[in-house]
């Protein structure tokens with residue numbers, strides 16, 4: 001029997017909704033079956049961040065070279081920096097039958113929807129706009145101006161929610177992780193059943 005290709009899982013949503021927090025919690029669980037795709041970025045490493053673990057930190061010129069060489073599955077400019085997904089790692093891991101998990105902003109997710117529509121697209125939504133604002137303020141990593149810009153961007157990003165296969169509310173981190181895990185299990189079941197049906201059809205059963 002041919003090996004089933006892994007699932008490309010894309011988690012996206014507005015800045016401050018908790019994508020990074022939920023992703024870290026998912027990957028801290030010992031039974032997580034997904035491979036995390038480490039992104040490239042031109043933003044400077046924050047204190048405690050490690051090159052090759054949190055991101056691959058690149059200079060702008062090096063990043064632009066990767067774009068030219070088509071080494072990125074998608075990339076976006078976000079608040080003055082580039083962010084992108086290395087394409088080789090994603091393809092090799094999927095080909096090996098392993099699921100790949102991307103945590104990216106919404107422009108990048110739209111590009112992937114064009115290139116890999118068979119991905120599983122999950123939008124992480126805040127319980128409310130005011131809660132989103134409190135999370136951005138509470139994180140304390142941005143100035144008031146930047147927070148205002150991100151809230152404005154969030155309004156537009158929230159409008160994109162209906163393009164996603166699933167919307168998961170991040171009310172509580174553990175609940176959001178449980179919902180994501182359930183969605184992935186359900187999607188695997190669906191794909192296996194569709195594949196079985198397809199093979200039966202080919203055999204004329």
Ligand SMILES: Nc1nc2c(ncn2[C@@H]2O[C@H](COP(=O)(O)OP(=O)(O)O)[C@@H](O)[C@H]2O)c(=O)[nH]1
Nearest residue numbers: 020039040075076078083084085103104105108
């Ligand atoms: N398009 C795209 N977005 C990414 C990628 N990696 C991270 N991001 C997103 O870029 C945004 C900024 O990330 P970062 O600077 O780490 O800040 P933070 O996630 O808000 O703490 C977040 O929305 C990330 O999800 C990537 O490879 N591609």
Ligand SMILES: Nc1ncnc2c1ncn2[C@@H]1O[C@H](COP(=O)(O)OP(=O)(O)O)[C@@H](O)[C@H]1O
Nearest residue numbers: 015016017018019020021135139170171172173
């Ligand atoms: N479910 C939640 N409830 C309360 N606070 C949360 C929750 N998820 C994340 N946060 C907090 O919200 C802030 C933004 O989370 P973060 O993961 O950095 O967001 P993003 O990666 O989407 O920009 C952080 O201070 C984080 O601790």
